[in-house]
Amino acid sequence: MRGVRALSLGLALGALPVVGGAGGSAAAAVRGVPEADLAYHGYVEMAGGRVDVRMTPRNHGPADVEDATVRLRWSVPLTDRQVLPEGCARAGGRAVVCRTGALAADGVGEEIRLGVLLKGAPTEVTMVIDTVWSGGAVDRNHQNDRQQVLALDTGDSYVF
Template identity: 60%
Template sequence: MRRMRVAAVCGAAVATAVGGAVPGAWAVGRPQADLAYHGSADMVAGQVDVRFTPHNHGPGAVPDSMVRIGWSQPLADGQTLPVGCAREGERAVLCRTGALGADAVGERIGLRVRLQGAPSEVLLEFETVASDGAVDQDRVDERQRVLVLDTGDTYYF
């Protein structure tokens, strides 16, 4: 009986940490938010410029949040990133988006990265990784993808 209780508690802790298997069950009593990212990206000779603005479509405020920008190609070494952004491994950058009120637009974030080699395309993926206690029951718009071709054209998302 004790083993079953320990397993149930561990399972509940894991479900809480990763979003749970039962939608909304882990969100009881926590503020609700709906985070999304809108912006543009372009690439020339393996250098990618990304500009985006975080949006909180509510209904609750988010005291602080962070977005992961994943790259389908490895980043070159020696990147200079803006304040509030840090490299995470070979293919990702984390950026703090800060506090976002309900139905509010955050500050624009812009970064320029170099990719290893000179790929003809890169797939960017934006995903909220921390929202300081707020939860989003509809996480579809928190995970966005944009394919950027090495043409110098601007791609909007």
């Protein structure tokens, strides 16, 4: 790890189940929908067309989440053959989805580690992270579960 750079931007992509109407958490509680606050923290490195990601899911609560799915999308297509860890799967030409496992309220999940190979010889890649399924819980705070990180082909670590 030659250097660490923080390049993290909030991103409003995709949609999660949201209980509408005024009243926020109270409306969710009245309808019996649990509310959680998922977040992902870690780093990404790129060198020689390979991107390595290590991230830890966290649930700031107030409800437990039995399982969730996080999606990682890249601005460059992935090669056709990928070796992904258990709990992760391809989701199109530029994306991978991974299970988080159970996340207790105010708890930290197991670290997710994966490496992907990019097509061509890109000098940079943008990785977008977002929750695509939250186990039936509503997450109203998308400032920490939707992020965008730019990684340069330098071998440096970029923190999110």
